[in-house]
Amino acid sequence: MSTARGARARARIEVTAAIKDEARSQLAAGGAAKLSLRAVARELGMVSSALYRYFPSRDDLLTALIIDAYDSLGEAAESAHARVAGAAPRERWTAVCAAARRWALERPHEYALIYGSPVPGYTAPQATVPPAARVGLLLIGIVRDAYQGKGVARPRLPADLKPEAQRMTADLAPDLPPEVVTALVAAWAQLYGLISFELFGQFNRLVEDREAFFRHAADQLAHGVGLVFPQPTGTAAKGPSGSGS
Amino acid sequence: MSTARGARARARIEVTAAIKDEARSQLAAGGAAKLSLRAVARELGMVSSALYRYFPSRDDLLTALIIDAYDSLGEAAESAHARVAGAAPRERWTAVCAAARRWALERPHEYALIYGSPVPGYTAPQATVPPAARVGLLLIGIVRDAYQGKGVARPRLPADLKPEAQRMTADLAPDLPPEVVTALVAAWAQLYGLISFELFGQFNRLVEDREAFFRHAADQLAHGVGLVFPQPTGTAAKGPSGSGS
DNA sequence: GTCTATAACGAGATAGAC
DNA sequence: GTCTATCTCGTTATAGAC
Secondary structure (H helix, E strand, O other): OOOHHHHHHHHHHHHHHHHHHHHHHHHHHHOHHHOOHHHHHHHOOOOHHHHOOOOOOHHHHHHHHHHHHHHHHHHHHHHHHHHOOOOOHHHHHHHHHHHHHHHHHHOHHHHHHHHOOOOOOOOOOHHHHHHHOHHHHHHHHHHHHHHOOOOOOOOOOOHHHHHHHHHHHHHHOOOOOHHHHHHHHHHHHHHHHHHHHHHOOOOOOOOOOHHHHHHHHHHHHHHHOOOOOOOOOOOOOOOOOOOOO | OOOHHHHHHHHHHHHHHHHHHHHHHHHHHHOHHHOOHHHHHHHOOOOHHHHOOOOOOHHHHHHHHHHHHHHHHHHHHHHHHHHOOOOOHHHHHHHHHHHHHHHHHHOHHHHHHHHOOOOOOOOOOHHHHHHHOHHHHHHHHHHHHHHOOOOOOOOOOOHHHHHHHHHHHHHHOOOOOHHHHHHHHHHHHHHHHHHHHHHOOOOOOOOOOHHHHHHHHHHHHHHHOOOOOOOOOOOOOOOOOOOOO
C-alpha cells in the first residue's frame, strides 16, 4: 500500500497541512478578511501559483479552514462528552458546553472564523453544513436520552410558533416534542452568545470569574431544555432545586 | 449664535457626517478590516490627508463608527421601550429585545462591527463603554421595576459563583439580588447569541420563521430573569402559564 | 500524471516627490 | 492637493522537472 504513489500522497497531505497551518497563523494575525494566498506561499518558501495545486482558490482554502475548525470543535465536544458518558444528562450537557467554551478560548481566531462576522465576499458552501452540525447533534442526543420514555413538563409554545416548531422538529428530531426542539435550538444559539461575549470582549470589566459564570449559565440553559427535572408531582416552586456543581 | 464661526462649525459637522456615511458604506462592502481612509477620501472627492483633520487616524474613525452604532442601537431600544412604557415588565422586555433584533437586521454591518469578531489590530477605547451599556441598562431597569418590593423566587447560585455574583451586583445594580443580576448578564449575552446566529447565517435551512422563533426565545429569556411570575403560593407547575402573543 | 517556477494580467493600495 | 512609481493581491497560461 505504500509505493511511490503512497509517498506522493503522503507528501501531498503534508504540504496541504503546512499550507493550512500557515493560513491559520495568518488568520490569527490579520483576520479572515486579509488571508492572502501569496503571503501563505511566501512564508512557506513556495510560489503562489503552486498553491493552486492544493486549493483551487482562496475561497477553497477558507472553506477548508472553516471545515477543519468545525471538526476540531466537534471532536473536542464529542470527546468531552465521551468522558462523561455514564453521567446524568445534565452533567453531559454542561460538559459539552464547557468543552465548546474551552475550545473557543484556546483557538479564538478559528472560533471567530466560524461564529464571528461573516467574511466579506465569501459564502460558505454546503460542505460546511455537516461539520457545523456536530455540536448541535450532540446536544440533541443528550436531550433525547433524557426524554427517553419520560414525559417531562415543558414550556408551552405560542400559537404562531407551532408550524415552525413542527417543521424544525421534523427536520431535527422527530422523536422529541416540538417545544423541546425549539428550546434546544434557542439554547444552542444562546450558548454561543455566552462564548462570543466572553471571547469578543463584551465581558471586559463586567464578568471576572468567567469560568464560574459560564458554568452556571450553561447549567441554566439545561433547565430551559428540560434537562433538570422538577419534582413531577411534589411542591414545585419556581426556584429550581440545586445548581451546585 | 451663528456667525462665521457657527457656519464653520456646521460645515465641519456636515463633512464629519459625510465621512462617516461613506465609511459605513465601505463597512458594508468589505468589512471593518479593510476600512481605508484613502478609499473614503477618494469616494468623497477629497484627498486622504484632508481626512486627518476630522479623524486623526483610521482607528479613531472606527471608534466613531462603533460609538455611533451603539448609540443608534441604544436609541432604537429606548424608543421602543418608551412606546410600551405602561406595559408589564415582560412586554417591555420583549419589546426591547425585538427592537434590538430589528435594528440588527436593518444594519447588519454595523451590528457586525460591534457584536461580531473584533477588528484585528484595533482595541476599543474606554469611550465606547457607556454607549455599549445602553441596552443593558435598559434591561436592568425593566427588571428593577419588576422587582420593586416584590420578593420573587429566583434561581439559586452555586457556591463558587457567589463572590463574582456579589461583585457584579455591586457594580451593576446593588438594589437587585445577585441571583437576578447574574441571570440578567447571562440573558443579555444570550439575546445577542440569538441575533448573531440569525444574522450570521447559522439559522439558514434551520429556522425559517425567525420572527416568531425570536419572539418566543426572548420571552423565555424573560422567564430566566424572573420577569414571568409563577403564582407565588398556588399550584406552580414547571410549565409556565401562557406565552401567547 | 504531479508538481513547481516564471511571467504576466488587471485591479487595488501605498509612498513620496512634486 | 496632485501624480506617479511601486507595491500587493487573486488568478491564469505556460514551460519544464520529477
